[in-house]
Amino acid sequence: MLSKEENDLLTRVGPGTPMGSLFRRFWLPAVLSEEIAQPDSAPVRLRILSEDLLAFRDSSGRVGLVDAYCAHRGAPLFFARNEQGGLRCAYHGWKFDVEGNCVDIPNDCRIKDNPRVLAACSIGSYPVVEAGGVVWVYMGPKDRMPPPPNFEWTRVPEGHRHVSRWLQRSNWLQGAEGEIDSSHISFLHQELDPAESALGVTGADLAVDGAPVITLKDMAYGFASAARRSRGEDYFWRISQWVAPMFSLIPRAPSPFFTGSGGRAWVPVDDYNTVTFAYSFRPDRPLSDEELELINGGAHFPPRTRKVALALGDRGPIDVFVPEAGMDNDYMIDRQMQRTRNFTGIWGVNAQDRSVQEGMRAAPSSPIGIVDRTKERLMGSDIAIVTARRKLLAMVKDLQQGIEPAAASDVTHYTARAISSISATGSLDQYLSEYEAPQPSHAEH
């Protein structure tokens, strides 16, 4: 349970907000590289931390993440021509490169070639890097820029990995909290017939013991956690990581079914909308056709989506993947299926998650999308959520005092790896020490 003030502090992410400022200390996933694969292809409209941005790739392949509006009179640069090294505004032909520099003002006879004027007409831009099939952005102060993203999944060869993104109609924290909440899997994602299990989670594994013993370990990047479930004479262990402010490392289930580790990142669009980035990967070999077919089928992450231009609230459109199953169609719930096939009657793991996260009780005088955390009843099973909130609040308050978040410059998560195991013995510490991703090579730093 949080006070109203604490809930506001963690959920409000627009320019100038404390939590928005904390997010701006981290590299954030912005867009998939494949969405702007071709040089001079159409720009993609993003909104991150309530700021309107455009992602585009210029003629020479460089990626820019720039202010979505022209410096001249605020026309939307989405309609610009992406040509010869920059975006040329459709209104008067002003042109901007990937760094936001104004490189041409062709509509004024007196200042066309005046470098001083051009210099005064740049648009905002943010540093980007491409890693793991994702364009990442750093939106904070230049002198606080942390090392670039370096998760195990960003380092594996391209064919070993699948990345995706889609819209969740809730505040970022509602999604991120679901990620680190181990016990819900036994209920929300339970298949009544274990043979149907989408997660490879069977009655013998996750579903039977819905009250796992949870252990946390503080880490420089956030925490690692173990959820231990009884499974006959053995335990079923799941070791996962929360990397501040909102990355997860989730192990694959010990089944022949789901074949890669994975995880998510929850990037705030605004206070009420989030883009979920998901990755699946194999450290050891490329994903097989069968695995890719499974991933693209929509049963886990990503859900089935279509890419649309979507106006949110009273703002202009963004370009985003929208799930087919959503609040507007009750996530395609089938009550008969709920009686006989799975716990929810909803198909697909992510749709199941969104069905309980997007429509949570709204905070007082808030639109739907931010849950009222003053009315919760948290239990021991919520220890990971409680801990993440406590750590985030501490970071937010520290930053308000001028103390930078240590987690932003963490390098220990480079070797973090989520794992699962069936064993009668073990401990979180033991699993963490036994299973590590390889250190990045020098070239990958």
Next chain:
Amino acid sequence: MLSKEENDLLTRVGPGTPMGSLFRRFWLPAVLSEEIAQPDSAPVRLRILSEDLLAFRDSSGRVGLVDAYCAHRGAPLFFARNEQGGLRCAYHGWKFDVEGNCVDIPNDCRIKDNPRVLAACSIGSYPVVEAGGVVWVYMGPKDRMPPPPNFEWTRVPEGHRHVSRWLQRSNWLQGAEGEIDSSHISFLHQELDPAESALGVTGADLAVDGAPVITLKDMAYGFASAARRSRGEDYFWRISQWVAPMFSLIPRAPSPFFTGSGGRAWVPVDDYNTVTFAYSFRPDRPLSDEELELINGGAHFPPRTRKVALALGDRGPIDVFVPEAGMDNDYMIDRQMQRTRNFTGIWGVNAQDRSVQEGMRAAPSSPIGIVDRTKERLMGSDIAIVTARRKLLAMVKDLQQGIEPAAASDVTHYTARAISSISATGSLDQYLSEYEAPQPSHAEH
């Protein structure tokens, strides 16, 4: 005409508002019994007085009207499993019975069976009764609970009655005022060709004399009224009742066409939306197939509707019947029909009502849906509206002073009956004394 303050006082109904508190002194229709006919069937999402509730029937047939969100972390219980005596939340499996008691917390190994913890994790619930094919709810203080609903129409055998509900896109008072406004019938519902009259209202009856003489009589439950229209040498009398805060008893027209008495109740969803409950019944015998066909045809009440999950404002969806003809399609107005067939060019009595009520001039700085009552020009023909407002304001202000509304515990409306008559003589008092519904038997109390 009301002052802005008075208008706000009567139209704002959310938690903590004076009018909302007054509503909470009465039993209110919440949902049709048939919508949750089967044990363990899907719950129905309601919003009443701006509060999100779920109606469901448990395995043993008991009905619950409970808070729509889980006590744990606010997940929407609409997606819960309705199984073995309660709703089991889809997120972590917490389970709640029809009284809102938490009966299981299966996801925490330490508190699964701890009765003290369970007791602290209940969700809100309200007392319900089923009467007249409707689930009624009492949302007020327990020690102020009035006797259960007991209208004549709730007491007749099931086959004698038809009940329905649907959404009106306006504040409750705009609908309720139309109900007690006798003179509009001669205009809004007039058929230019009397033979076509949907209300059985012909030129010789309602339509000819659009300026009825209206008499009111104060009653413990609200008031009774007589509208007397000239009809050649006779009068056409209509005796109807307003039962606080928003019930109506309306007589059938003296025609072979419409065969039961009826009326409505106007239950606020929020400040801008209302669920209209309508009933038709015969005291003397079951409704015939022909009568049911007529009622279900949509020409009067209910209109033609379809049941949908509808998001209102910036809140989540509710489950409600939405009329086919609405503001978004101009109530399917046909201007040619308006010239030749009826007064409005709109088909269906309720669509005619909504066409003039939903789109009324909005109060300053209000969305459409609350009419600006500071700009009215009320006449003698509006005496019933003026009187109802006066009584409601008095009750609201009394309640603010701690004086409970006497109307809430009224029993005299048990025998109220609306009637119509064609007669050269008569008076309201005389009709009221001659025509009464039978007293409820002991078992019906």
Next chain:
Amino acid sequence: MLSKEENDLLTRVGPGTPMGSLFRRFWLPAVLSEEIAQPDSAPVRLRILSEDLLAFRDSSGRVGLVDAYCAHRGAPLFFARNEQGGLRCAYHGWKFDVEGNCVDIPNDCRIKDNPRVLAACSIGSYPVVEAGGVVWVYMGPKDRMPPPPNFEWTRVPEGHRHVSRWLQRSNWLQGAEGEIDSSHISFLHQELDPAESALGVTGADLAVDGAPVITLKDMAYGFASAARRSRGEDYFWRISQWVAPMFSLIPRAPSPFFTGSGGRAWVPVDDYNTVTFAYSFRPDRPLSDEELELINGGAHFPPRTRKVALALGDRGPIDVFVPEAGMDNDYMIDRQMQRTRNFTGIWGVNAQDRSVQEGMRAAPSSPIGIVDRTKERLMGSDIAIVTARRKLLAMVKDLQQGIEPAAASDVTHYTARAISSISATGSLDQYLSEYEAPQPSHAEH
């Protein structure tokens, strides 16, 4: 660049705002005469300066522009019967003539024929005139009424002219500023293949010289401007006029293609929506079938539209023509066409305009639709925009001091005529003195 206060001052137009008051000193286009061509036809719902109005033509052909709601209880008069000299409200039959006088109250037996009561029950109405195929309204103080509209295009015979109107989803000023911004034509409306030029603007004319030399001349009505573009050894001259507060006179291009002069007026619906009125005309002869086909084809003004009832914000619907290409479908942009055919990849001159105007960067804490003018970088090419703003701000501030706008009673624009020319010599003064529309005859005053 404007301060936030100045931007608010120019863009907020509702009742009581300074800019709204300035607009109320001018005759404003309200609706096309052809939309209410027939006596007793359906009324048309308008919203002008945030005020809800109905336009209708009565049995004798008189046009009324009246308050959209009944004086009685605020019912929407759109659903009224337009019959025998007035609108009869569908709710209780109250009747209002084109001047808003209440001429019948049929539902009250005591006051039906009471002239004193009728007089107290009028609804608001505004003076109208029909000119140029348009119904014009004057919404200001009666004693400040200026002479009726008298542009050259309003005086030519009916067959010489085409008028249209449609919705722009932005504040009025964003549209009006585009109108007087000469340089954008070389970019936004450029055809990469000159032969395809929709404006008759070819590489040799507008497109080649995107940085025209612009000259302004103060006029009693606003200003006249010349944009001079280099064209080989000649200049391409365009002389146009801005007539306060938001009328434009635009010359036809010197090509065989577009055959009439034209212009627009930008009438605020509310702060975020505008109805654009457009006219094309020939002073010398009727528009040919070929010309009308071209105009109606949608390539310039008007765009392709359909007439709909459209709810805006949280208000009721208005009747308006909505363009097929809009923000919700990204103006049907075709990126391949943008590479090979024209500058934008968008078909149609007006859709091109709206693509850059409607989605401009929103002012802080404003919905999309009002551009943030505190973040602009204006150049010499924006001199017309800067000047118009300065003049408008001066008029607004004068009016706040009680000084009436001289432009409202201007008669010099009666002879204003936009022209274009290809010539090695010339000046704005010279063109203005050489080319004038004929003075209106006495009858046209």
